[in-house]
Amino acid sequence: MKSLELALEKKAMPKLILENKLLVEKNMYYESELSVVKWYLSVMEEGVDTREVVKEYAILKKEHKLLKKESSAEIKKLTKTNKKLTKRLDDAMKSLEK
Numbered sequence: 225m226k227s228l229e230l231a232l233e234k235k236a237m238p239k240l241i242l243e244n245k246l247l248v249e250k251n252m253y254y255e256s257e258l259s260v261v262k263w264y265l266s267v268m269e270e271g272v273d274t275r276e277v278v279k280e281y282a283i284l285k286k287e288h289k290l291l292k293k294e295s296s297a298e299i300k301k302l303t304k305t306n307k308k309l310t311k312r313l314d315d316a317m318k319s320l321e322k
Contacts, residue, residue: 267274 267277
């Protein structure tokens with residue numbers, strides 16, 4: 225009887241582990257949401273001017289857009305250089321094979 229109970233527990237264990245993992249993830253999500261709510265409440269209680277927060281967000285968003293544009297241009301430039309160097313390397317390898 226005891227071995228049957230152990231076998232049933234062993235069979236159910238992967239399902240329980242998965243369920244536990246999902247519950248832990250759900251709990252972490254709720255804790256994250258709760259921290260946002262706590263922050264918002266503290267901001268409201270302290271009387272922080274949310275208009276200033278919105279202005280700062282807009283500035284940061286513009287800066288992010290500019291940085292993204294600059295990094296995109298740099299990536300394109302590096303990709304182009306990489307293609308040129310790869311072609312030169314391939315040409316050099318072909319000439320060595322001859």
